[in-house]
Amino acid sequence: NxxxxxxxxxxxxxxxxxxxxLCAQDMNHEYMYWYxxxxxxxxxxxxxxxGEGTTAKGEVPDGYNVSRLKKQNFLLGLExxxxxxxxxxxxxxxPQTSGSYEQYFGPGTRLTVT
Amino acid sequence: GQSLEQPSEVTAVEGAIVQINxxxxxxxxxxxxxxxxxxxxxxTFLSYNALDGLEETGRFSSFLSRSxxxxxxxxQELQMxxxxxxxxxxxxxxxxxTFGSGTRLQVQP
Numbered sequence: 001n002x003x004x005x006x007x008x009x010x011x012x013x014x015x016x017x018x019x020x021x022l023c024a025q026d027m028n029h030e031y032m033y034w035y036x037x038x039x040x041x042x043x044x045x046x047x048x049x050x051g052e053g054t055t056a057k058g059e060v061p062d063g064y065n066v067s068r069l070k071k072q073n074f075l076l077g078l079e080x081x082x083x084x085x086x087x088x089x090x091x092x093x094x095p096q097t098s099g100s101y102e103q104y105f106g107p108g109t110r111l112t113v114t
Numbered sequence: 115g116q117s118l119e120q121p122s123e124v125t126a127v128e129g130a131i132v133q134i135n136x137x138x139x140x141x142x143x144x145x146x147x148x149x150x151x152x153x154x155x156x157x158t159f160l161s162y163n164a165l166d167g168l169e170e171t172g173r174f175s176s177f178l179s180r181s182x183x184x185x186x187x188x189x190q191e192l193q194m195x196x197x198x199x200x201x202x203x204x205x206x207x208x209x210x211x212t213f214g215s216g217t218r219l220q221v222q223p
Contacts, residue, residue, distance in 0.1 A: 031209050042118075042201050042213030043157065050208050058210060059116070090156060094209045101145060101162035103209060108156055 001026050004106035006091050012112045013081045021076040021109050023091030030096040032074040033058075033103065034066060036087040043090060049074055050096075081113045116140045118214035120202055125220045126192055134187045134217045136202035144205040146178050146185045151216070152198045160187065162205070189219075197221045 007022040023032065030051050035043040035058075045058030047066040055066045063085060065077045074093075078085060088110050092103040118138045126132040136146070145164040149157040163169055163178035163185060175188040189196060199218050203211040 033210065035213075040215075042203075042215045043211070045210055045212065048208065048210050056208075056210075059212065101147065101164075101205065101209060102159040103147075103157075103211065105156040105158070 003027065004091055004093055004104050006089075006106040006109050008109060009107065010110045012114065013078075014114055015082060017081050018077070018079050019081065019111075020078075021089055021091075021111075023074045023076070023093075023106060024072055025074075025091075025093040025104070026072065027093060027095070027104065028071070029093035029104070030071070031094040032068065033092045033094070034064070034074065034076045035090045035092065036060065036085075037090060037108075038087050046076065046089075081111075083113045085111065086113045087111060116204070116206070116212045118202055118204060118212065120200075120214045120217045122215070123218045123220070125222060127222050128192055128194060130192050131188065131190050132192060132219065134189075134200050134202075134219070136185045136187075136214055138183050138185075138202070138204050138214075140204045140206055140212055142206040143180070144207055146176070147203045147205060147211060148174075148176055148187045149201045149203060149213075150198050151201065157201065160200075192221050194221050194223070 033048040034046040049068040052071040091106040148160040161176035199216040
C-alpha cells in the first residue's frame with residue numbers, strides 16, 4: 001500500500017495563478033482532510049470530506065475549493081493564488097470505523113507564491 | 115473560538131522523562147490526539163484519548179481530564195530520535211482536528 005500520496009511535492013506560483021493539488025489514498029478511508037502548515041505553527045484545517053461527493057469547510061477555507069468525485073481522491077484548488085497562501089499543504093485520511101482515530105498524512109506539498 | 119495552549123519548547127536528556135501539557139478551549143470536543151512531527155516530515159499519530167484517564171503505548175502515555183480541559187503526553191526513556199515537534203489536537207467531530215502550535219522537544223546526550 002502506498003498510503004496517502006500528494007502531487008506535486010513542490011510548486012512555485014505567481015500571484016493570481018491557479019493550481020490544483022491532488023491527494024490520493026489507497027486505504028479505502030471515508031474521511032479525507034486538507035491542512036496547511038505555516039513555519040513554526042501547527043496545522044490548520046482548510047476543508048474536509050466525510051465521503052464521496054461531500055465536502056465541508058474547516059478553520060481556514062477562504063481562497064480554496066475542494067472536490068471529492070472519487071472516494072480515493074481529494075483535490076484542493078487555488079483559483080487565484082496569493083502570497084499569504086505560501087505554506088506546506090498536508091492531506092490526510094481516516095477510517096470511519098469506530099475506535100479508529102488515527103489520521104494518516106501524506107508527505108506534503110511545499111507551495112511558494114511570489 | 116478555538117484555542118489550544120502547549121509549551122513552545124522543552125529540553126531533556128537521554129533516558130529522562132518529559133511531560134508536555136496541553137490545555138484547550140474548543141466549541142466541540144470528541145477527543146484529544148497527539149502527533150509527532152520531525153523536521154521536514156509529515157505528522158504521525160501517537161495517541162487519542164476520548165475518555166478521562168491514562169492511555170499507555172510503549173514509552174509514550176497520554177492523559178486526559180475533560181472536566182479540566184487538559185491533557186498531557188508523557189515520554190519515558192527518552193532517546194535522541196524523540197527530538198521532534200509534538201502537537202496536541204482536538205477532534206471537533208468527524209475526526210476533524212484543531213491543532214495546537216506545537217512543542218519542540220530537544221533531547222540532549
